[in-house]
Amino acid sequence: MKRGIIDGKATAAELRRRAAAAAARLREDHGITCGLAVVLVGEDPASQVYVRNKSTQTREVGMNSFEHRLSADASEDELLELVAKLNRDPAVDGILVQLPLPPHMNADRVINAIAPHKDVDGFHISNVGLLGTGQRALVPCTPLGCMMMLREIHGDLSGLEAVVVGRSNIVGKPLAQLLMMANCTVTVAHSRTRDLASVCRRADILIAAVGRAEMIRGDWIKPGASVIDVGINRVERDGKFRLVGDVNFGEAAAVAGAITPVPGGVGPMTIACLLVNTLTAAHRVRNLPEPAGLTV
Ligand SMILES: Nc1nc(=O)c2c([nH]1)NC[C@@H]1CN(c3ccc(C(=O)N[C@@H](CCC(=O)O)C(=O)O)cc3)C=[N+]21
Numbered sequence: 001m002k003r004g005i006i007d008g009k010a011t012a013a014e015l016r017r018r019a020a021a022a023a024a025r026l027r028e029d030h031g032i033t034c035g036l037a038v039v040l041v042g043e044d045p046a047s048q049v050y051v052r053n054k055s056t057q058t059r060e061v062g063m064n065s066f067e068h069r070l071s072a073d074a075s076e077d078e079l080l081e082l083v084a085k086l087n088r089d090p091a092v093d094g095i096l097v098q099l100p101l102p103p104h105m106n107a108d109r110v111i112n113a114i115a116p117h118k119d120v121d122g123f124h125i126s127n128v129g130l131l132g133t134g135q136r137a138l139v140p141c142t143p144l145g146c147m148m149m150l151r152e153i154h155g156d157l158s159g160l161e162a163v164v165v166g167r168s169n170i171v172g173k174p175l176a177q178l179l180m181m182a183n184c185t186v187t188v189a190h191s192r193t194r195d196l197a198s199v200c201r202r203a204d205i206l207i208a209a210v211g212r213a214e215m216i217r218g219d220w221i222k223p224g225a226s227v228i229d230v231g232i233n234r235v236e237r238d239g240k241f242r243l244v245g246d247v248n249f250g251e252a253a254a255v256a257g258a259i260t261p262v263p264g265g266v267g268p269m270t271i272a273c274l275l276v277n278t279l280t281a282a283h284r285v286r287n288l289p290e291p292a293g294l295t296v
Contacts, residue, residue: 002153005253006260008145011152012268015294019275020061022291026282027062034282035064036094036120036274037086041079041105042072046234047098054096054271061275066092076105080113087115093285094120094278099170117285120277123170131177138277139295142209143175145269146228147182147296150205153226153258158183161202165189165216165246166209171230175207178296196220208246218251227252227259230266 026032036058040051051067058065068082079097086092095118101107111119116126122140130137150157162184166172172188179186189199191210200206200220208216209230221227231246245262253259260266276294283290 001155001257003257004259006149006153006258006265008149008260008265008268011149012145012272015148015269015272016057016061016275018291018293019272019279022279022294023062025291026279026288030286030288032282032286033062033064033091034093034278035066035089035091036096036278037066037068037089037092039068039070039079039082039086039095039097041070041074041098042102050271051098054274057271058275058278063275063278064091072102076110079105079110083110083113087113087118092118093282094118094274096121096274118281120274120281121170122174122277128169128174131174134181138281139178140170140174141273141277142171142230142266142270143178144273144276144296145266146171146175146207146230147178148269148273149228149260149266150182150226151296154205157205160184160204161187162205162207163187163189163200163203164207164209165193165196165200166207166211166230168209171209172207175209179205182296210246212246213244214246214248216247216252218248218255221252221255223255224257225255227256228266229260229262232262232267 023034038051055065055067086095095114111123112125114124116124119127119138122138127137162179164172164176167188167190176186176188197220201222203225205226207228213233213235229245229247233244234241235244243263
């Protein structure tokens with residue numbers, strides 16, 4: 001059992017080293033260079049930072065990065081055409097369409113147009129269904145990163161009480177599935193949950209994925225519990241913008257057994273898991289044995 005502040009940056013760097021080794025083997029043994037395509041629609045400045053970080057790290061592990069930008073007023077058909085082209089492109093193993101999309105586009109329709117075997121976000125209904133039934137799926141990156149950090153803290157998770165606060169399709173729901181598969185007793189709580197504080201206090205593993213800055217207080221946490229903070233909220237403090245999680249870190253760190261910080265926790269793991277999923281997709285589509293040590 002690991003305790004204290006869990007360094008997501010270091011864990012992600014180690015995962016990227018393993019990804020780089022697997023990418024090198026794929027290149028040397030099979031002449032294949034993995035490729036990840038990232039599609040950004042519009043000019044949202046925060047999204048641009050993520051896209052840049054993803055591209056840099058993709059190249060650093062020895063994979064090709066293909067960036068596609070469409071203007072905010074591009075039509076949904078233009079985006080669907082681009083997705084269809086990437087689906088056909090043999091140099092592209094993984095496709096990520098950055099969310100949120102502009103309001104005139106139907107995100108479900110776009111996501112479900114991605115070839116499921118290239119859906120490295122794990123958002124396609126086919127991957128969602130495979131995960132929900134315990135079949136081999138591409139698993140969403142943030143939940144995958146959370147599970148890796150929990151494995152680092154606990155090893156075996158069997159029988160532990162897990163409370164997931166948040167029921168989104170991209171974090172809460174898939175993470176609940178993964179925790180069930182790992183034999184946790186899982187509660188999914190949300191904004192309408194009655195007495196959220198006392199539900200949280202039951203948790204051996206508390207996942208905060210609500211998107212509300214510092215909502216989870218120290219006295220909501222069972223002493224010694226593991227706290228995984230998925231929130232990334234930009235707040236203004238003393239005239240400066242800062243990133244904070246969904247957990248009040250100062251209060252929580254005094255009570256928790258292990259806790260992930262923001263920044264430097266789940267965020268870097270999410271990007272590392274995107275590279276891992278791209279490698280996984282590249283192996284599966286060619287029926288190659290998947291590299292060990294890359295997933296939960
Ligand atoms: N299709 C799609 N897939 C995504 O995975 C996806 C998306 N759309 N839209 C936006 C969100 C957000 N997201 C982040 C990933 C890493 C950090 C990250 O590494 N954050 C750093 C800090 C970065 C900073 O300083 O701004 C950290 O927490 O330490 C943040 C946010 C992925 N997203």
